[in-house]
Amino acid sequence: MSVCPMVANLQRESRLGALRLAACRASSKRLESDEPPAKCPRLTESPPDSGFLPSPGSPQPASPHGTSSHPQGPTCIGNYLLLPTGDREHVCRALNLHTGRELQCKIFPLKHYQKKIESYTHLPWHPNIMGIVEVIQGDSKAYVFFEKDFGDMHSYVRSCKRLGEGEAARLFRQIINAVSHCHRSSVILGDLKLRKFVFADKERTQLRLESLEDAHIMKENDDSLSDKHGCPAYVSPEILNTTGTYSGRSADVWSLGVMLYTLLVGRYPFHDSDPSALFSKIRRGQYCIPDHVSPKARCLIRSLLRKEPSERLTAEEILLHPWFEAASNPGCADQDTSSNDQLVPDVPQNCDDIDSFC
Template identity: 55%
Template sequence: MNVQWIQTPVPGRHNQKRIDPDEPVSKCPRLSESAVDAGLLGSSPGAPVTGALPSVLSAQQGPARIGQYVLVPLSDRPGVQSALDMDTGEELLCKVFDIGRYQEKIRAYSMLSRHKNIAQIKDIVLGESKAYVFQEKDFGDMHTFVKSSNRLPEDLAAKLFYQVVSAVNHCHQSGIILGDLKLRKFVFTDEKRTNLKLEGLEDGHILSGDDDLMFDTHGCPAYVSPEILNGSGSYSGKQADAWSLGIMLYTMLVGRYPFHDLDPATLFSKIRRGTYSLPEGLTLRARCLLRSLLRKDPCERMSAAEVLIHPWFHENMYDTGNPQQEVNFGEQTVPQINMEQDEDLFS
């Protein structure tokens, strides 16, 4: 397949290639189908592609080829493919977007300087109707990790949560609100599962100035903040992200959501009240940090920058480095909120 280099719409961040019109993406129709063959390369989040392709493939199943990449859908990650660079043997992940929207989807990447806890774009291939955005592979997400662990000891939670907050703070300082912030958005970069990165910025909101007021109500109900459910109109995006950070930390330490119910109306009612319980066994500093994030009044919540210098981290971490260095870098009245599969996993 002939590949032509063209100028990238996001200067200085990544390469971009276009597939010639005489070799359309429709030659690989499996990319748009349901991932019935995802088990060929493993269905766990971020399961790596192996160098050898499966030996038995039916006419309707199997990998697809885009440029020098071989792609196979992942059953548990819609819109994401396992990718193998046939030229280098490197294993990657590929996100597929409509060609007319991909620049909007990846624009936030151009707003950020590099950060070790935020995924980068490695390559882009453009087809006639789809854009294929390639990133480094990962080794599973935090939601699955916490669920399988039941709950995390405070020292481990501190090391992982610090990386989460570092990524969020870097985005906030660069004028990006994450909005749909949750455990599943963070993935491990190593097999030992010690290092995390924010897996994507496609759902981020770019601020036009210092004002972080937002109106969007999409997100995961378990993580939504009370002020969004109150339907009063605008809300602070950074303060809503801070609430979601509190939900994440609580779930890591306790092994369940602070507000959970299978009925959406009841769930939203609990979130509006903002009343939750802290189980025995949590240290005083962990309780302090949780209460500083899960405050019903958004103006009383700690910012991501303030969280990074909380004493809880110093108590539980010995290799963080200088925290200041990181800082510098009807009931169901919100029907737009997407009901996602995270709902019942920690109930």
């Protein structure tokens, strides 16, 4: 007895031009219709939680039209059983009905999806950046399949309170590798934050940049941007202060400084429940580094969180900083801290975007 009816007339479409997406090439298929097929029978056993399923009581974002943009229950698309996650709009778990392989599926309107995945197709493959596995096109939606993850860095830091410098250096190096690869390939990431980096393994040793949907592809190496949306805790002073353009690379580096500080301290360098007060702190660029942070780590943080964009290190220069080598030595032992204010907050999966920083 089959698990669910298969969608008829599945046709292979030519691979999406010069897709350089993942270690194995991503395939693209076309469905004759993407109207939700008949619901599959209720599963008696679900696969183990792999980081996609929400914990009890997690907030569920509402669709702007009052209904979810993806199926409310298990449905089949091509060879995949889609299971809504409940905590991430437009995202489902996807189980291959033939192989049992579990993936992540992002659902986009068909007319917009090529723009959404443009940065994935532009970038050469990199081990620290999530690649597209497969694309299935319907009449009105595109189903883009990625490797599954094992939780994001924001949640991990919250569970650990903060990281020891050895572990932080190992993970932060992977973050920098991903960002540096993007910058070399003329891609500015924009809304950079810890939540966009996810673990590729259960042991939580391998990181990947999970989302490129907010990225910008530079033309002729010009990284000037005027876009002003992002997560408030990570936004750079020049985005708040300027009415024109700013350097996208330098703004990414500021966000990296916020990420490093948060890894080592367990709270944001700039934090306030009132947005106006938060932005005022960011504009001043004044923050306090606790005593337990090593001198070399302090040096690196201060080299990234500089008010003047031109004074910040580049992503490639960050990799040369001596902190990475020093942090691997036993002398960089983790120490306890009694400060609990401004801990990384337990917020919904998607940080609110800001269209204007007035």
